Amino acid sequence: MTKLQEKWNELADVKDVLAGRDWFMGTSGNLAIKVSDAPLQFLVTASGKDKYKRTDEDFLLVDAAGEPVEATHLKPSAETLLHSAIYNKTGAGCSLHVHTVANNVLSEHYGRDGKIDFKGQELIKAFGLWDEDAVLSIPIIANHAHIPRLAEDFEEHLTADKGAVLIRNHGITIWGKDAFEAKKLLEASEFLFQYQLALLQIK
Numbered sequence: 001m002t003k004l005q006e007k008w009n010e011l012a013d014v015k016d017v018l019a020g021r022d023w024f025m026g027t028s029g030n031l032a033i034k035v036s037d038a039p040l041q042f043l044v045t046a047s048g049k050d051k052y053k054r055t056d057e058d059f060l061l062v063d064a065a066g067e068p069v070e071a072t073h074l075k076p077s078a079e080t081l082l083h084s085a086i087y088n089k090t091g092a093g094c095s096l097h098v099h100t101v102a103n104n105v106l107s108e109h110y111g112r113d114g115k116i117d118f119k120g121q122e123l124i125k126a127f128g129l130w131d132e133d134a135v136l137s138i139p140i141i142a143n144h145a146h147i148p149r150l151a152e153d154f155e156e157h158l159t160a161d162k163g164a165v166l167i168r169n170h171g172i173t174i175w176g177k178d179a180f181e182a183k184k185l186l187e188a189s190e191f192l193f194q195y196q197l198a199l200l201q202i203k
């Protein structure tokens, strides 16, 4: 199996699991996985597809600028520039973006603070935060319709090989060293969001 096929299958498997969680409503969401460093090339979801289905047109290979490596009728995700920024600025190997009700509601609720903090929650350990007083702080940025402008704000938070950014009333983009880590961080974040939303609802 070639590296490209291996990475394709890895991303397709992650996509299936996230689809099982119903995290791709209305064709929302996009996923990417790095295939090579020199030249930098990554697979990204084709734009506007029904991400609940598994087909051989789900992903296409793009370069560091997010442009297709080969002629294709497929369009890279509208948010490919965010994934490009991740691979250009960090050592991450996989990046995931989903829209959920919980991440949207909390991004609006805490939007003016520019971040949401989690403390005293077991699942922040997924981010490597093991101290009793540790705080997981997830930045919240404005949802600019102009993707290069959105990418500009997003890039400011690309300070480590793993991380997460909430885009206000839009969704979360998360990255990690590989597909396993990115999925783990996404699941942990969504657990924390669902918990916080439930807590606000009973208060």
Ligand SMILES: CSCCC(=O)C(=O)COP(=O)(O)O
Residues within 6 Å of the ligand: 026, 027, 028, 029, 030, 045, 046, 047, 048, 049, 076, 077, 078, 079, 097
């Ligand atoms: C229909 S959702 C609006 C676009 C978006 O935010 C998204 O995540 C999906 O866009 P893509 O081009 O990656 O399909």
Ligand SMILES: [Zn+2]
Residues within 6 Å of the ligand: 028, 029, 030, 079, 097, 099, 170, 171
């Ligand atoms: Zn989106």
